[in-house]
Amino acid sequence: MAQKDNQDIIEILKEILKWIKVTSIPHVKKLLLELLPSDEERLAYQYSDGRTSREVSRLAGVSHITITRWWKTWIIAGIAETIDVKGGERARRVFSLEDFGIEVPSPKSISPEKKVEAKEKCAEGEA
Numbered sequence: 837m838a839q840k841d842n843q844d845i846i847e848i849l850k851e852i853l854k855w856i857k858v859t860s861i862p863h864v865k866k867l868l869l870e871l872l873p874s875d876e877e878r879l880a881y882q883y884s885d886g887r888t889s890r891e892v893s894r895l896a897g898v899s900h901i902t903i904t905r906w907w908k909t910w911i912i913a914g915i916a917e918t919i920d921v922k923g924g925e926r927a928r929r930v931f932s933l934e935d936f937g938i939e940v941p942s943p944k945s946i947s948p949e950k951k952v953e954a955k956e957k958c959a960e961g962e963a
Contacts, residue, residue, distance in 0.1 A: 864915075865936040871913055872933075875941040880906055882940045884916060884929045897944030 872878045880896035880903055889900040889907070896903070907927035910916035916927040933940050 861936065864931060865938065867913070868915060868931065868933065868936060868938060871910065871915060872938075876944075877906060878933060878938065879941055879943060881910065881915070881929055882933050883943070884910075884927050886919060886921075886926060886928050888926065895943040 868881075872881050876896045876898050880892050880898065883892050883895045884903075884907065887895075889903040893900040893903045907916060910929075911918055911927055915931060916929050918925050919928045
């Protein structure tokens, strides 16, 4: 009898979860679009899957300090969660942008340090 009751509860929970997902999709998509307006933010979010801030920064083309700032914002907003790793914490995204029909740009191929160097060289050439 208890096993039948447990199975009934599981089925009810599955049904509730299905309805929560369906009714939440538009709200979550809107929140993601508001919190991730730039290509860099979308890249950083999508690749925040347990990688280091430096790895994510290379892929997104921004500094790792920017990544850690974004992580704090996303964790507070509920679209990312903290994961403990040796030596500290990282953020892991809760949602995949692709699941919400949000385009994820291609990763950047130039590191933030090289971008700064390129800007400095360009500025020197213009002076």
